[in-house]
Amino acid sequence: MARIVAVINLKGGIGKTTTVVNLSAGLALKGARVLLIDIDAQGNLSMALGVRARRTLYEAIVDHKPLADLRVSARPNLDLVAADESLLLAQQAIAGRADWVRVLEQLVRPLRSEYDFIFFDCGGSLTVLNQNALMAATEVIVPTTVEPFSVRGLEKLIAQIARVKGSTSVVRAIIPTMVDPRMKQSIELLAHLNRTYGQLVMPPVRVNVRLSEASAVGKTIYEHDPRSRGALDYAQIVELLSKAWSFQPQRATPQPATPIRPAAPAARAEPVVTGGGEVQTNVCPNCGHTLQRATVAGYRITYCANCRYRRQELINGS
Structure with missing residues (x-):
């Protein structure tokens, strides 16, 4: 059964979508079967992966279409259920349901046997869909920048997770993003995170313009610049999480979902994450x-x- 991973932070602009893309792509390169579900009305996952999807999560929530009919193949081993601004209307539809907090959990249940990991890319506030993602999640990953407001907001988020899930045991990792090792404040706040949260804190993802460039052209960092600091940092986190999850790479490559006008990924001359x-x-x-x-x-x-x-x-x- 797939691990359901919610990647969430209540603050915007801290690298959530970048983290979802490059963690999931790294796992897919290692042989994991991964499904991404975008629950942010901005729909950034599609752009970051260079995928044009005609159908979105809205149809599953409002029109009761199976998620299996809405997914597209973004890369080998990596499928996507896209989102757009129509999700704003879908959230209103969810709010009127008696089972409003279990909608996403019910939608992904039929697909759990087909994947190793299902990732939710959450928006930057505690919306109805974000609460759904937390309820469905077996694991929570929290990206955060090392800035005073972000670190303070992290404490509030951990408290929110405890209220929704009943404990904080589902928090699997805290990933410091956009870390500039030349700045004294970054080093001090990173040390504070390590003292406060211990082994939950992953190695930092350093500031790297290649990461934003990759998203802009619809590529993963491994496709755009596999020798960049961003690729090395995210690949190390993939290795650590794979070990924590006891994931063993699969030799056989499963059949991908039917593609719907995906952008062609860049050719790879060699394995990137092994x-x-x-x-x-x-x-x-x-x-x-x-x-x-x-x-x-x-x-x-x-x-x-x-x-x-x-x-x-x-x-x-x-």
């Missing part, structure tokens, strides 16, 4: 924990999940 086991012979020089490894777009990355030590080198040279 690896993901323990390096039994190496220990972290900082803390003594066992080092992990990942191979990303021609680079070999060795890192420590405990203290954030990281080393990268070209596979064909030092």
